[in-house]
Amino acid sequence: MQKLYLLVPLAPLLGALIAGLMGRIIGPVWSHRITIALVFASLLASIVIFVDVLEGNTYNGTVYTWLVTGDARFEVGFLIDQLSATMMVVVSFVSLMVHIYTIGYMHDDPGYQRFFSYISLFTFSMMMLVMSNNFLQLFFGWEAVGLVSYLLIGFWYTRPSAIYANMKAFLVNRVGDFGFLLGIAMVLMYFGTLDYAAVFTQAPEIVNEQIELIPGSSWLVITVICILLFIGAMGKSAQFPLHVWLPDSMEGPTPISALIHAATMVTAGIFMVARMSPLFELSENALSFILIIGGITTLFMALVAVVQDDIKRVVAYSTLSQLGYMTVALGASAYSAAIFHLMTHAFFKAVLFLGAGSVIIAMHHEQSMQKMGGLKRYMPITYGTMFIAALASAGVPGFSGFFSKDAIIEAVYFANIPGVDFAYFCVLATVFVTALYTFRLIFMTFHGQPRMDTHTKEHLHESPWVVTVPLMILAIPTVAAGWFIGPIVFGDYFNNVIYVSPQHNAIEKLGAEFSGIGGMMVHALSTAPFWLSTAGIFSAWFLYSAKTDLPGKIKTKLSILFTLLDRKYYIDEFYSWFFAGGTRALGTVLWKYGDVKIIDGFFVNGAARVVAWTSTIVRQYQTGYIYHYAFTMIVGIFVVLTLWLY
């Protein structure tokens, strides 16, 4: 079994190396054959491991020792349990679908082999992240997925917007990683190890320890650790205020938007917090912080999605909002619900993105929904699968998104830590907004009259099978993944992995009421989320299918609100003025004044000038006349004698 564990990350790595280093020799076809075969091997291994874990065979062991220093050992190792096995299957499955889809999406791109190399490398990095049994390897995977994300956002490197977006993504993530690394350093300082198991066992011992970061104000060490770690999650999982990179990441090719910026990488932060539940459970303040950040992200990002015209940006803001849901679930100690939503979201969001990609191919890389409309006639498979995904996203009973989202909302309702009321309001209101923007996308793209130019319209066609087959395969879990909510969220599936302290027993209360998925659906009919989502779908139909002139009127009436949303609350403008501009200005001042004027100008060249000036004066005494020297000597002797005698 341990060899199989190694196969899961190493097979895609091998594929990445072959496609990357020898891509020009073996050509495009063999590049995709080899990488797909190896990712498929990784998926099979993940499934075997998953089944093995279900039988109760978990594993925690070292592969090799990375470094020994001081009193600490740093190792590379695997922790295979219910959480990592679930993630492994989700990641390799979505990755395989995206690999296949890419054949169709990128078929005439000059960077074809490079693209396969990157997505296989991503799969490797993500596997290292989820399979890790220690913080160091987690950080390695964490930054490695960031690197691949950087490379893929900037895949079309001649586009100025792409190479701006990828640098922005990397730097904003680095801000998160800055906190994350400090958090890891605090963990090492207090526990003397970075091994999960050892840290989690010792965690309760330091629960009352305090640290004085600012003189006069004491913090619980555990709170500081958790918030620092969570800052890392905020970067990677694009939570407010570090969310700004994710919408721009849509500059990358669509397959990676599905794989990296929706289904897998951006959920790393959620996964990490769930993995660290034994730490986070000890700090109520950190959980409150998470709740509020998650609540803000959920609602405010969903609102932005409503005014976007670019089909990918709608899905991108939807991703932000859904990540907010997961974060709120973490804050409410409903870790299993967060992971469950992570899983269902991976499927339905992958369908939405890949479907959007399919539309974009058909539209000859036009992404504005204003120029679409009526596509359902031409692209029935894309329409059908996206419609299913939209139902899941809006949380219509029966579809996967309904179960996971409802569990989160209910869990927040039952939670009782500070900030929960605000979060509850946000997640509830967002149900309406989600249904609205999702079906706005469906209606604007697929229904109504075609608005594209005639040339595009003549060439409209359904995408090839390499595109539609992954969509159809992914549509299955988009519907059905939710049906497993019983064992996964309320059952004992995550019992040995996720720790929930007895005070934070929202999920337990919820589980007590749970009476099968049928019961959950029936119960939903009498609750607010169901009616909110129905209202959302209805509004979308009313505004974007029935009375299509109404949105324009609303836009003029509420132009201030519209502009605010359209400019994304001016956060990007503020950041580029304050942080980017401020840093550059500071750098210039330090350089021009600190280095050039003060150190070099005053001290270094000044010293040289003083030497030159002194020597000019001293040189005057080297006259060459004997009587000058003799006179100086006499004066000197006189002075010395005087001093000596008295």
Next chain:
Amino acid sequence: MSFEFPLLSLIIWLPIIFGIAVFATGNDRNAQLARSIALTGSILGILVAIPLYTSFDSSLATMQFVENHVWFERFNVNYHLGVDGISMPLILLNCFITPLVIVAGWQVIKTRVSQYMGAFLVMSGIVNGVFSSLDAILFYVFWEASLIPMFLIIGIWGGPNRVYAAIKFFLYTLLGSLLMLIAFIYLYQTSGGSFSIQDYHQLAIPMTPQILIFVAFLLAFAVKVPMWPVHTWLPDAHVEAPTGGSVVLAAILLKLGGYGFLRFSMPIAPDASHYLADMMILLSLVAVVYIGLIALMQADMKKLIAYSSVAHMGFVTLGFFLLNAYGIEGAMVQMISHGFISGAMFLCVGVLYDRLHSRQIADYGGVVNKMPTFAAFFMLFAMANAGLPGTSGFVGEFMVIMGTIKINFWYAFLAATTLIFGAAYTLWMYKRVIFGAVASPAVEELQDISKREFVLLAILAISVLWIGIYPFPLTEVMHATVDQLLAHVSISKL
């Protein structure tokens, strides 16, 4: 004992003898011969250094491969050599870099080839001498001698402003080391007539002289490292130096300063080291933050990398004065890693400079369209420079940050800003130079790297990844020495 063979002498003198042989080939009619001899010498230099690693006993903290002969009996000066876990990796690094710079200058240097190649070989031997000297005078001779080849390399093969840069380099470092000589003379007096560095380690010295000794050494070493605020010679020297000169300067010569702290300042003046540790840490943090910000604004690629060097070397001095194992071993790893990364970064700039004869970022743009293989290598080194895990750049910074937080949270906070600034200045430069559409007709003409350049960059890429993925063997050789150093420094000598 198998060490009776004078291995260290061979490692020092073999490159110097080959260097003299290269000089002897005379003018540029024999350029090809000069190149061949230089390459042979530098590769033999690596081969003879291999036993240093294979026969090294990493469980011992004492000096190994010791040679001790009388040099000047009158002043008790000895030809005393030996290495421990601190100096051995640095010697290997130096031997490793030398053939790379020889190959890097293979076609690029067309005038005075024999003198160029010979200067690098001689310098390689001299630097090995610095790292293995156990006698203060011998050390001082090698230390000062190492200035001469670099002074000539900058002054002869450098850019338009080379004379200013060469003199600035020379005076800065010379002034720093004069005070070191005074410290040696004081120590000679106090120890009752010994120049043995190991004797100095055992010497009891009162606090005030300890502080004075520390400051005297500090000036010598801080200039070399270079620490803020005595760093301004480095950007000028790098900008004017030819590619090979920059590589050696960044990869090797800066390490002399770092080595000095471990060999002299800390063991000879442990109480002063503790007393002044906070000051040293703060100076290092200024280097990390202040220099990181300055690097961001550079328009010249070489200046940018030079400033980035200063910021990365800030981690070295920061690590040392944490006075814990994470810090010192992390700083050692950082020194080795910086040798590879900065060397590689300067080589990359050299590759571009050889083609376009410009170091200005603004003259480039869209290079990836024409040089995809080069762009891939440059990406790897840029990421290593930004401290990406899996590359060597991460290991040292990680260890030092782990050590720093034990001293003070806010120190670690400032140190960790390198994650942001390091990525910002490196990737911003990369974006402007490599990415984008082809920016000018000159870029349109660019040819991708030759086989010679490919081999150079590939060797460095493997090294960078190897240390990033498996640093265990590297730190393994240091443990005993570092533990002993820490134990030694923790005992007061007052």
